[in-house]
Amino acid sequence: MNITPLTRNVIVYLLVLLLCVMLFWLSLSISPKPLLINQSNSSYASVDRQGKLLRLSLSSDQKYRLWVPLAEVPVSLQNATLHYEDRWFYWHPGINPVALLRAVWSSLITQQHWIGASTLTMQLARQRWRLKTDHFSGKLKQMAYALWLESHFSKSQLLEAYLNLAPYGANIEGAGAAAWIYFHKPISALTEDETRALVLIPQNPQLRAPRNATALQSLHKAWQIAYGNSPGFDRLWFRQRQDLPFRAPHFSERLHSLYPAMSTLPSTLDSNIQALSEELLAGFLRQHRQDGILNASMMVVHAPTMEVLAYVGSADYFNRNIHGYVNGLKAPRSPGSTLKPFIYALAIAQGLITADTLIKDTPLRMGDYQPENFERNFYGPLSATDALIRSRNIPAISLLAQLKQPGFHQFLLDAGITIPKHAANYGLSLAIGSAEISMEDLLRLYGLLANQGEVRDLRWLATEKTANKQKPLLLPEAAFIVKDMLATNPRPDRSFGGRSFSAQQSVAWKTGTSSGLKDAWAIGISGEYLIGVWAGNFDGSANRHLVGRELVGPLLFDMVDALAIEHRGSTSADQPPVSLQRIDICPLSGRPVSTWCPHGKSGWIIPGVSPLKTCTLHRQIHINPATGLRLCAGDKGPSIERIAEFWESDELESFKQAGVQRDNPPPFQHPCDDASEQNAEANPPKIVSPQAGVSYPLRLGQQATIEFSAVSGGGRHRLFWFLDDNFIGEGATVNWPGKPGRFVISVVDDQGQSASTSLLVTPVTPS
Structure with a gap:
């Protein structure tokens, strides 16, 4: 039977019309989707402050898929994509009727293979729903999805989605990921030739993805067909997936955890300072491996802006033997003595001491708590400055007990430090590191000293605005004084890097050693830099070499010296607040001089705040x-x-x-x-034990003694003890055989000065 051309055309048109009706009906049956694409299941790209790639991660389905907003895609790439893939994109409803007629004619009338009729929207549908379109039913479904997409989203949304889902070879999806992988730059920085090359890949990614010489030849041939003899291809330099950098892994992961919705993370990290940190840590661990020191971390922050410049979370990210994948800068650890400067700062701000006030480093008993110094010895009276830089426990604990509101626990909470327990759970041991804290939070705290008492959050993104000035959490004068006190801490005797450029540079620094010798810390303020160093083991094992000053103090100064060499001229000297004054101080008592004091020393005071009682020593x-x-x-x-x-x-x-x-x-x-x-000379003795208000238990049927001890005033040589007016002994300390009851204890010195306290002894029946 002969079919006239007119009849043939009618048949084709009817078939196309029927196909369109079927497609429309299928599109109505598609369930609505809340999102065009799940952006959360994407890669992220972290870059340093110079714009260099640190890491491009894989998505959860092991794809390199980096979501890029359409506004960040170069117009040249958008236009080239539309020109090459779908010139009628802005006019068709998802399927191109002219191309569809041509395809139906070719496949049904001339009995040839199905020729290309895919629009950009259809390609998006295939990629979005992972459709198999090499048979008629799959192609039909693809067109139905394309109609549905067009009815639910704008052309700009569809183009954006296509550019983020188009295949670029292997597991690379989207132009954003392809730009980083093939050219090591963000899509917004691509040249015109680079964009023209990229748009050729999605049409046949298996052949054209530039992974080897054969693929490059295939891509070059496609270039010649599309663009003629344009010479731009010869100027292109394609990189491979294996060339992707993997720098600062802990930092990249930390960025992503802080900003999970961002696909591209333009960070504050300085790759030069990061490399210095990694180099110094590696050298430090090589020299101490024989001592069992296997892990360490380091962090550098620009104090004025609180930008994170270097972030090394462990010695080796891939070393499972040391749990290198753990981020030691984020993990809470016992800070040892690194919190002591803030106890002194609060005490100065509350008018309890000055930097020169004499503080006792003598045996101390507070109820059942009898603290000790790290070296288990006593220095006697020390200036507050000496007590701080020598990291004496007893003076810090004594000051903590005297703080008014806000107390130290509340101060830490106000600074944004996460303290899991109530103040009573820590007690006075908070002064020596009983509350765990991370390096990140420690450097935030030391930022108070560098920024006139103002607490500021760390800045991770270069695009973040600097926070507005806030009311200082710490009195600015107290912050300056404590920083000045820490700057008198002498440099350690040795260093590992051999640099000495900043030997005369002022560095305010403090070390810490956790209880049980599990953590060694060193924190320093050098010019505009905050530097934190930690050494230890993530499994919590102890090591006798984990002593802050001896172990990581030299490493801290290696970093100080390296920064001084690498960034000369970037340091700065603080100017004291105008309200501070310097006065003549007695060199021994630390108080304002009297007529009898030797002269030659001056010290800072805060007028109206600092204690100014004249020296009586x-x-x-x-x-x-x-x-x-x-x-x-x-x-x-x-x-x-x-x-x-x-x-x-x-x-x-x-x-x-x-x-x-x-x-x-x-x-x-x-x-x-x-x-x-x-x-x-009224200076009565002070009873140290027994303490008022404390009940002393006495087990019935057992012999027990209670210690009475007191401190006599200057120039007094003898102390006499009385129990309810009955003399019981002479001396700074006497032992009394206890018995149940309530008593009045008195002590009198050889000049008749006296002190008294109550004593309650409670009988306890043995269990």
């Missing part, structure tokens, strides 16, 4: 030249004037243990009856 006394004993104010006869030091008894004992001789005034020749003499 140095006093003029009169000595009987015949007996060498001290005279009272009204005594007649020959006398010699001299200046004596009036130390308390526990201070003298500490000096004695340290082998230091102090000028203790001699005893009085006789008790002084002059009331003015007594008032001038």
Whole structure:
């Protein structure tokens, strides 16, 4: 039967019309989707502050798929894609009727293979729903999905989705990922020739993805067909997936955890400082491997902006033996003594001390708690500055106990530090690192000292705006003074890097060693840089070499020196707040000088805040030249004037243990009856034990003693103890055989000055 051309055309048109009706009906049956594409299941690209790629991650389905908004795609790439793939994209409804007629005619009338009729929307449908379109039913479904897409999304959304899903070879999807992999640059930075090459790949990614010489030849041939003899192809340099960098892995993962919705993360990281950190850590661990030191981490922050410049979470990300994949900068660890500067800062801000105030480093008992120093010894009286840089535990604990509101626990909470337990759970041990904290939070805290007491969050993205100035969490004057105190901490004796450029540079730094020798810390402020170093083991194992000052102090200064060489001229010196004043200070007592004090030292004070009680350590006394004993104010006869030091008894004992001789005034020749003499030197003894308000248990049927101890005032030599007016012994310490009951304990010195406290002894029946 012969079919006329007219009949043939009618048949084709009817078939196309029927096909369109079927497609429309199929499109109505497609369930709506909440998203055109699941952007959360995408790769992320982290880049440093210079725009260089740090890492391009894989999606959860092992694809390189980096979501890029259409606004960031070069117009040249958009136009080239439409020109090459679908010139009628903005006019058709998802399928191109003219191309469809041609395809039906070719396949049904001339009995040839199905020729290309795919629109860009149809290609998107195939990629979005992973359709098999090499048979008629698959092609039909593809066209139905294309109609559905067009009815639910704008042309801009469809073009954006296509550019983010188009295949570019192997497991590479989307032009954004392809730009990083093939050219190591963001899609927005592609040249015109690079964009023209990229648009050729999706039509046949298996043949044209430039993975080898054969594929390059195939891509070059497609270029010649599409663009003629344009020479641009010869100027292109294609990279491969295996060439992708994998730098600063912990930093990239941390960025992604902080900003999970962002596909491209333009960070603040400085790759040069990052490389310095990694190099120094590697050298440090090589030298200490024989000591069992296997892991360490380092972080560098630009203090004025709080931008993270370097971030090394462990010694080796891929070393499972040391749990290298764990991010040690984010993990909470016991900070040892690194929190002590903030106790001193609060004490200065609350008017308890100055940097020069004398603080006792003597045995201390607070109820059942009897803290010790790391070295298990005592230095006696120390200036606050010396106590801080020597990291003495007892002075810090004593100050913590004296803090008013806000207390130290509340201060940490106000600074944004996550403390899991209530203040009572930590007690005074908070001063020596009983609350775990991360390196990130530690550097945020030290940022208070560098930024005049203002707490600022770390900045991770270069695109983030600097936070507006806030009300200081810490008194700016106190922040400056504590930083100045830490700057007197001498450099360690050795370093590993051999650099010495900044040997004279002022560095405010502090170290810490956790209880049980599990963590060694060093934190420093050098010019505009905050530097944090940690060494230890992620499994929590102890090591006798994990001592902050000795182990990681030198490493900290290696980084200080390296930064001074790498970034000369970037350091800065703080100017003191205008409200601070310097006054003459007694070199021994740390108080404002009296008439009798030696001179030659000055110190900072905060007017209206700092304690300004004049020094009473140095006093003029009169000595009987015949007996060498001290005279009272009204005594007649020959006398010699001299200046004596009036130390308390526990201070003298500490000096004695340290082998230091102090000028203790001699005893009085006789008790002084002059009331003015007594008032001038009113310094009664202080009872250390027993403590008021504390109940002392006594097991019935067992022998037990209770220690009575006191500190006598300067110039007093004898102490007498009384229990309910009954004399029980003499000395700085006596032991009393306990018995149940409530008692009044009194102690009297050799000049009649006294102190008393109550004692409750509670009987306990043995279990």
